[in-house]
Amino acid sequence: AVVKLKTFTLLVKFAPTHYRVTDDSAFTDHSEAELINSIPTGSILKTQWVKRPERRSPHQQSAHLLVTFIDADAANVILQRGSMVICSKSCPAEKDLSEPLRCLRCQKYGHMPKTCQRQHGVSTCGRCGEGHDIKECENPDKRCCVSCASDEHSSNDRACPSF
Template sequence: KRRLDQRFAHAVLHCRDPVTANSLILNGLALEHTKLAARKDKKEPVRCAKCQLWGHIAANCLALRDTCAQCGDNHRSNSCTNQSKAHCASCNSDTHASWDRDCPVADRKRRELDAKYPENALPLYSTAGNW
């Protein structure tokens, strides 16, 4: 746990073959008497942690100032004191934050990746070919 109030965590499992991976996705995994859900690891679009825009990472960002992923103001996201305000730098909307997966720009970027990598859109791994 990172914090005492942490309720969720994520783990990445690597399987030796697609049949095993698909079985985990379909049936889940039992750990400490708890059934855990599994999902396929998909390619996700890259969003900059500095300017909150798509297609590059903070190390390559040309923005002069940080943009908060929550409120959109010019400060680092981890120092935001205005958690009740939401602003998305990608679509310039005040209805959600930049990190929101329901952002229409984020959705478009995910669809673009799915078109580029068709296997990305499939719920299971292909069992044909090399693993």
């Protein structure tokens, strides 16, 4: 068993594209960003661009950045301020509201069909929870959420407690 570190991700908008990011915190020193934003050293776990740099426009000067914190207090400081300084530029910051991944093969959260344990066989319907594709569903009024086993809503309902 592995204990997963609790993290807090913020979306920082319009950060200068020359800011150096990496997904591996072991190779990135975030101390300058932490210092200038008056948050404790070691608060930032990682930073990554929302869109890969190779997909940017040729002369794009700013882009959206995901900043992952291991310290809730540090993330809250940035949220309360409403901005984070990146490369001497004050950039709007807000809580990352990205939707969790949901597999369209088994309807469970946390992975996509490409990495689904159920590689072969019948898909699970996102509407009724039975063994067929949602396009072939013959029970349009039946609801069954695969994630929480409720018959009150379907698997793609944002009101699901598993969401």
